[in-house]
Amino acid sequence: MDGTEPSVILEATAGRRALGAAALVLLLSWQAWLTLGLFGPGYPWSHLTDDEPVLSGAHPQHQYLGAKGALALKMTGQPCAFDPAFQSGYLKTPIFNGSRLAEVFLFAVDGSYRPAAYKFGIVVMCMLVPLLLILAARGVGLDRGTAFLAGAAGVLIWWGPHSRSALEAGESELLLGSLALLAHVGMLVQFDSSAGLLTWCGMLLTAALGWFAQPLLLPIALPLLLLYYLCIGVRHANWSWHAGLLAAEVGALAVNLPWLLDWASYWWLRLPLPDASELLPHRTLQTLWNAPLWSGAPERALALLLLGSAVVGIMILHHIRRRPTARLLFLGTGGLLALAFLGIAWEPLGRLGTAALFAPALWFATIPAAFAWTWLFGKLLHNTPAQAVAAALFLSMAIGLWLGRDFLAPIYTRAVATEPFKIGLGLERQAVVAKLIEATTDEARILWEDRPLPRTAPHWSALLPLLTGRHYMGGLDPDGFIEHSAISFLNQLLDGRHISTWTDQQLEEYCRRYNIGWVVCWTSATVKRFAEWDGVQTSYPLVDDVAGYLFTLKRSERGYALKGRATLIHADTQHITLGDLVPDESGIVVLSLHWQAGLRATPSRVEIEREHCGHDPIGFIRLRTASPVARVTLTWESH
Secondary structure: OOOOOHHHHHHHHHHHHHHHHHHHHHHHHHHHHHHHHHHOOOOHHHHHHOOOOEOOOOHHHHHHHHHHHHHHHHHHOOOOEEEOOEOOOEEEOOOOOOOHHHHHHHHHHOOOOOHHHHHHHHHHHHHHHHHHHHHHHHHOOOOHHHHHHHHHHHHHHHOOHHHHHHHHHOOOHHHHHHHHHHHHHHHHHHHHHOOOHHHHHHHHHHHHHHHHHOHHHHHHHHHHHHHHHHHHHHHOOOHHHHHHHHHHHHHHHHHHHHHHHHHHHOHHHEOOOOOOOOOOOOOOHHHHHOOHHHOOHHHHHHHHHHHHHHHHHHHHHHHOOOHHHHHHHHHHHHHHHHHHHHOOOOHHHHHOOHHHHHHHHHHHHHHHHHHHHHHHHHHHHOOHHHHHHHHHHHHHHHHHHHHOOOOOHHHHHHHHOOOOOOEOOHHHHHHHHHHHHHHOOOOOEEEEOEOOOOOOOOOHHHHHHHHHOOOEEOOOOOOOOEHHHHHOEEOOEEOOEEHHHOOHHHHHHHHHHOOEEEEEEOOHHHHHHHHHOOOEEEEEEEEEOEEEEEEEEOOOOOOOEEEOEEEEEEEOOOOEEEEEEEOOOOOEEEEEEEOOOOEEEEOOOOEEEEEOOOOOOOOEEEEEOOOOEEEEEEEEOOO
């Protein structure tokens, strides 16, 4: 013993714990302040708790599909559903949309469309960011102060251009999954050094969150985790350690298995991947240096500082014989960074969107970078002659920050305030909704022209069935992500052909096939084509950032029966009810609704078959019955 009183040691330990707790509270408060800024200036709490929807990016789609999935989960125990409100009927499945977080929070209320619950889910996701970063840092053995530095650097990255853009566009599931993977890495390191129940639970929860947020991270993470296991597994002779590790990994997979099976089963719904939009025209060092991946000069300086410090930290970890941890962090940071740069240089990976892994690479770098900072300054401060050097370094840093304040202004601005989401319809869109309700009925669909918009612009048309009570062709999937959208109206292309090439007869046939009674146009070419068509009865001007028109068609007969007769009484994700079903002379009724395996009819004497029709890749529902039926109910069951 060195003669230090036990009471002094306890006081010092208690002081460090209090300081660490204060730092954690400070970090969480900072993150909470920036998160609340997403919901407006002044008093964001009112916008957080009201039922005005988030319109930015794909958030309307998440809210719509999340509500459908939550209701289906509540009623049937599974989140998949057949939704007749869009695209002449399509399958709401995990492969289409990353709305699982929305489903969780909407299911936690009453399983219905509740924007307030969705916004609360966004808050929870944002607050997980510093917690996951600190969990990762503490897991690899960093002290409280170093973990705080890593968390603070990670929060800066979260509110940086790439992460902020993904958050506003509603594409943050990859980011959340990456943070869960980083925290899982920290739990693996801790399980190696001190296996226990809490660490095991941490491994299970972080792995489960990673699977839940983004299962496509597995091919990236699996080699990393296997290599780490090969390095440290030989040190554990006790079979229970290996069994515990396996149980955590398998348990995380088992928790997510129900929806992962659906995700794999319905992969066929996804159309071929689009061309990569961010590929560099020339692959040189100069183009990589000036690539949009860096966002700007201040962000590039911050990224290079983190990456350079991470290299130093990894070297120190390797030097002090923490080599498995050093290798794990090196491979994680380097692998993600390499995939991000290959995503802008090589088209196959670019089409997979690996450029989005740039922010996760920086998150992996924050751990060894923070370790390098505190280790080096700790060495300086504990050496009396070097304390002057440390003071000079601190002073130089302060002067450098002051002189470079204009250069660093964008980073500082994002660190103190956030640009709010677009929340609420506003007067223009409310007028569009009011006109749709006034000028249309539920006896036919509305053909909605999807136009190309920036990824963060409001894609609010996904909420139209909830707002108007009408069914739509188009409006849900402006990117044409699923096969059911191939026949809708995307970027002046109707059923894959430019609208100017359609004859009057072809337009009439299309509108009859899909029971179109009204058309909403937003581009000059489509407005011109429908204004010239004698099949249009009236038109009404609309405004949604740009001027458009609602055209009412002259069709004398509107209905969902293409052959035979039937009246659509009710249609939602739980059941479709038809009345007065009368087959034609061949004993069939063909509905203007997409067929899907798993559909069932009640009464059972009505058989369901698939009717191929035109260029439609899905086909329609064909009902076969020998005699008229007063009422038929269609339900869908997942296989």
